[in-house]
Amino acid sequence: MQQPHPRTFVAVVAILALIHVGTARDLRNVTEPKNPEVCTRLTASGGDDSEAIQKALDSCDKGKAVALVKGTFYSGPLDIPSGVSILVEEKVTLKALTDPKLYDVGANTCGTLNDYGVGCKAFINMYQAHGSGIYGKGTIDGQGNVTMTGKNESWYQLAHDALLGGTYQNNPPLIQINNSVDITLYQITLLNSAYFTVRVYETNGLTVWGLTILAPYYARNTDGVGPVGCQNVTIVHNFISIGDDNVVVKALTAPSRYISIYNNHFETGNGMSIGSEVNYGASHVTVANLTLNGSTNGVHVKSNMFRGGHITRASFSNICIINVQKPIHVDMEYMNLTGNRIPEFHDITFNNIKVLTKGRFIFHGLSESNPAWVRLRDVHIKNGSVWLTSNARMTGAPMLDATGDLCPYQGNS
Numbered sequence: 001m002q003q004p005h006p007r008t009f010v011a012v013v014a015i016l017a018l019i020h021v022g023t024a025r026d027l028r029n030v031t032e033p034k035n036p037e038v039c040t041r042l043t044a045s046g047g048d049d050s051e052a053i054q055k056a057l058d059s060c061d062k063g064k065a066v067a068l069v070k071g072t073f074y075s076g077p078l079d080i081p082s083g084v085s086i087l088v089e090e091k092v093t094l095k096a097l098t099d100p101k102l103y104d105v106g107a108n109t110c111g112t113l114n115d116y117g118v119g120c121k122a123f124i125n126m127y128q129a130h131g132s133g134i135y136g137k138g139t140i141d142g143q144g145n146v147t148m149t150g151k152n153e154s155w156y157q158l159a160h161d162a163l164l165g166g167t168y169q170n171n172p173p174l175i176q177i178n179n180s181v182d183i184t185l186y187q188i189t190l191l192n193s194a195y196f197t198v199r200v201y202e203t204n205g206l207t208v209w210g211l212t213i214l215a216p217y218y219a220r221n222t223d224g225v226g227p228v229g230c231q232n233v234t235i236v237h238n239f240i241s242i243g244d245d246n247v248v249v250k251a252l253t254a255p256s257r258y259i260s261i262y263n264n265h266f267e268t269g270n271g272m273s274i275g276s277e278v279n280y281g282a283s284h285v286t287v288a289n290l291t292l293n294g295s296t297n298g299v300h301v302k303s304n305m306f307r308g309g310h311i312t313r314a315s316f317s318n319i320c321i322i323n324v325q326k327p328i329h330v331d332m333e334y335m336n337l338t339g340n341r342i343p344e345f346h347d348i349t350f351n352n353i354k355v356l357t358k359g360r361f362i363f364h365g366l367s368e369s370n371p372a373w374v375r376l377r378d379v380h381i382k383n384g385s386v387w388l389t390s391n392a393r394m395t396g397a398p399m400l401d402a403t404g405d406l407c408p409y410q411g412n413s
């Protein structure tokens with residue numbers, strides 16, 4: 001075969017590069033969501049409203065929403081049917097009752113410690129839902145900081161006990177979405193989840209737009225938004241300040257790919273993470289226009305031989321970081337766990353990054369023959385920062401010229 005003319009070759013490479021950029025994101029064309037039409041309006045009774053809310057959800061027409069329009073609602077776990085949404089209006093709060101028995105999945109372990117930590121169902125659940133959502137400018141409160149019914153401590157204290165004892169807490173996630181299609185979360189405030197705030201498994205089409213997610217920095221495992229084995233995901237215009245990963249992409253039982261994470265603002269938490277469980281591979285993730293202020297890690301790309309898989313085509317651009325200990329942390333030996341699932345990190349790019357306070361930058365690959373492949377362009381950090389690379393194949397270098405003490409606000413308005 002004839003060799004291609006060098007110029008043709010350059011053109012082909014350029015086009016491939018464009019395709020690269022063009023598809024490392026949600027493949028849907030996502031626009032700002034609109035609240036659905038309302039099927040039923042409910043006012044809080046002041047007592048346990050679980051039954052009233054569930055009944056309204058079960059009898060709501062597909063495409064419509066049950067609206068909570070007045071007061072503070074108390075409820076146990078709720079199941080959102082396929083096609084139906086819940087809308088919590090401004091100044092209205094939906095609080096999770098704190099009785100562990102309500103969330104127990106059958107083994108009577110919810111609200112206790114053991115070696116598994118899977119004894120509770122979530123407060124709000126979706127399973128095989130198509131086109132469901134959670135909307136409104138109101139608040140859903142997991143009451144993680146409130147003493148559990150019949151116990152001497154809160155869900156957060158239980159989680160702390162687990163840390164001290166090397167066990168796991170059985171706490172309810174706030175929102176769990178499984179095996180669903182085209183799910184929307186819009187504008188809602190999610191407060192004090194007892195466990196993961198929004199956990200989404202094997203769902204294709206997920207839009208998380210304009211949320212405020214809050215929990216104390218010490219509230220363990222209160223991850224903000226966690227797509228696990230999901231495709232076509234858009235997470236934009238959110239403010240997230242919690243006690244674990246602000247956003248985390250995992251791939252435990254299926255690949256995660258085509259993910260757009262734009263225009264977000266993170267405060268306390270563990271930062272913008274990919275991993276560590278990426279058995280099925282995480283790829284085509286674009287994070288752009290992010291400000292991180294006060295998280296422990298900034299961008300955290302992590303895996304290990306226990307949970308390993310491929311992390312490829314992850315791009316981080318237009319990111320401003322301040323008051324963060326480890327602004328960029330790429331680690332193929334996270335927690336030093338061993339096993340036989342070999343991680344590979346390829347095509348991890350950082351472009352137009354400003355880090356306004358000193359920190360530790362870590363790029364740690366697995367071995368000389370299986371390094372972390374990282375590209376840097378326009379990465380500006382503070383002189384006096386610590387820059388550590390081991391088994392990392394780096395293209396580009398940081399500039400020690402970051403100035404200023406202000407990051408633009410990029411979250412919701």
Ligand SMILES: *[C@@H]1O[C@H](CO)[C@@H](O)[C@H](O)[C@H]1NC(C)=O
Pocket residue numbers: 027028029
């Ligand atoms: C998204 O919009 C672009 C430009 O209008 C169009 O070419 C593309 O087909 C659309 N994609 C989908 C999945 O609708």
Ligand SMILES: *[C@@H]1O[C@H](CO)[C@@H](O)[C@H](O)[C@H]1NC(C)=O
Pocket residue numbers: 027028029204205231232258
């Ligand atoms: C992702 O979105 C694109 C564009 O709408 C669609 O063609 C594709 O099937 C979606 N992927 C999945 C896994 O749903």
Ligand SMILES: *[C@@H]1O[C@H](CO)[C@@H](O)[C@H](O)[C@H]1NC(C)=O
Pocket residue numbers: 118121125126127176177178201
């Ligand atoms: C979602 O899947 C997880 C893991 O299999 C399970 O623990 C949880 O109960 C499921 N929740 C729903 C709402 O299907």
Ligand SMILES: *[C@@H]1O[C@H](CO)[C@@H](O)[C@H](O)[C@H]1NC(C)=O
Pocket residue numbers: 145146147192
């Ligand atoms: C729980 O947190 C909320 C919101 O931050 C606060 O208003 C409330 O007083 C706290 N409750 C307890 C028991 O600490």
Ligand SMILES: *[C@@H]1O[C@H](CO)[C@@H](O)[C@H](O)[C@H]1NC(C)=O
Pocket residue numbers: 152153157161
């Ligand atoms: C609650 O009781 C458990 C078991 O008796 C104990 O381990 C825990 O420390 C207590 N928590 C508080 C906050 O007193």
Ligand SMILES: *[C@@H]1O[C@H](CO)[C@@H](O)[C@H](O)[C@H]1NC(C)=O
Pocket residue numbers: 262263288289318
């Ligand atoms: C990032 O922000 C800039 C300036 O506000 C805007 O023009 C651009 O569209 C944003 N990028 C994305 C991917 O949203």
Ligand SMILES: *[C@@H]1O[C@H](CO)[C@@H](O)[C@H](O)[C@H]1NC(C)=O
Pocket residue numbers: 334335336
């Ligand atoms: C992992 O091992 C390295 C080298 O032995 C050590 O420096 C590091 O502290 C360990 N990390 C953890 C989380 O144990």
Ligand SMILES: *[C@@H]1O[C@H](CO)[C@@H](O)[C@H](O)[C@H]1NC(C)=O
Pocket residue numbers: 383384400401
């Ligand atoms: C960084 O600081 C060191 C020690 O203070 C100094 O020697 C060096 O010139 C500085 N580099 C830049 C790029 O400012």
Ligand SMILES: *[C@@H]1O[C@H](CO)[C@@H](O)[C@H](O)[C@H]1NC(C)=O
Pocket residue numbers: 267293294322405406407
């Ligand atoms: C960082 O957050 C702190 C505490 O919320 C705030 O006082 C400060 O203004 C923020 N700085 C930037 C640059 O956003």
